[in-house]
Amino acid sequence: MFSALWNAASGMEAQQTNLDVITNNMANVNTTAYKRQRANFQDLMYQTMVPPGESQSLLGNQSPTGLQVGLGVRAGSVQKIFLQGSFRQTGSPLDVAIQGNGFLQVRLPDGRIAYTRDGTLNIDGKGRLVNSDGQLVDPPVSIPPNAKTVTISGDGEITVNLPGQIRPTRIGQLVLAQFINPAGLESRGNNLYMETQASGAPQLSNPGVNGAGHLLPGFLEASNVNVAEELVNMVIGQRAYQMDATGIRTVNQMLGYTASL
Known part of the structure; x- marks a missing residue:
């Protein structure tokens, strides 16, 4: 009883x-x-x-x-x-949505690497590419102060148009991290995840290579x-x-x- x-x-x-x-x-x-x-x-x-x-x-x-x-x-x-969320168009050239597998990398203030699907990117006061919380994108990307426009392509290549130049100048590359068990990542809040033993080590590649997803510039991924x-x-x-x-x-x-x- x-x-x-x-x-x-x-x-x-x-x-x-x-x-x-x-x-x-x-x-x-x-x-x-x-x-x-x-x-x-x-x-x-x-x-x-x-x-x-x-x-x-x-x-x-x-x-x-x-x-x-x-x-x-x-x-x-x-x-x-x-599961993949839907996409919404923002019109911002620095916003990117990941269509498929993979996570963007950001560097935390303590030097550790965190992972995110949130592609809300901005430029800080020093011309560096950061996420919405001001954490640096990894690998780091610096935007020249005289850049007229910044463009992110579907394969993660970042180019700028500079005064006096006809062709765009390549200044950086976004990479995506893939995990054998993404469900094993530790949720840290602020749309960030941390690597654990359950998730396995990250496998880095350019978007569209080795099973990594493509980037959709000017879009953000919505909640699923x-x-x-x-x-x-x-x-x-x-x-x-x-x-x-x-x-x-x-x-x-x-x-x-x-x-x-």
């Missing part, structure tokens, strides 16, 4: 985690290049009274199924779903959150939470009946 209380309590805790993940997805529906998350659940250990296949009678008959009672559920992991799907999942999670709470009330009533005998 008491195990039923703990089972229902574990279900409520698991559904709370599920709803936390869903609401975070919905909160980031307009976040550039956000990748939706999914809570994965696992059943807990089982109390085995009769193992499957063991004899449970004097006649020596084997139990075809056994007798095992589960002890609840837990959230096993929260997984990033790296499907609001209708998240609303349905929220209703399912809410009902599951309510049923677990009802289970606790039911067991409490049964214990009350037993105590009053």
Whole structure:
């Protein structure tokens, strides 16, 4: 009887985690290049009274199924779903969307490299190419102060038009990092990810080479959150939470009946 209380309590805790993940997805529906998350659940250990296949009678008959009672559920992991988001045109020549696999690299203030799908790029006061938080793009790119226009091509080549020159001048190259398991990246907020042992080491290549995606200049990748799907999942999670709470009330009533005998 008491195990039923703990089972229902574990279900409520698991559904709370599920709803936390869903609401975070919905909160980031307009976040550039956000990748939706999914809570994965696992059943807990089982109390085995009769193992499957063991004899449970004097006649020596084997139990075809056994007798095992589960002890609840837990959230096993929260997984990033790296499906492609839609594209929205911005008109900014420094904005780039990644069509396909890969992450842009930015250098953090402590010198470490972080990875992002957010291609909102800008030029800082020193003429360096940075992300929206002012972190340097890696490899670094410096824009000449007298540049008339800056162009980023689909293969990541960065060129500028300088006074007195007919042809564009190449000043840098954007590279993309690919991971064997991008779901293993550590989310750091601010649209940034960090390498982990689970993700594997980054494989660097130019856009469009070795399976890396192409860049779409003048576009940004939108979130891949499907609001209708998240609303349905929220209703399912809410009902599951309510049923677990009802289970606790039911067991409490049964214990009350037993105590009053």
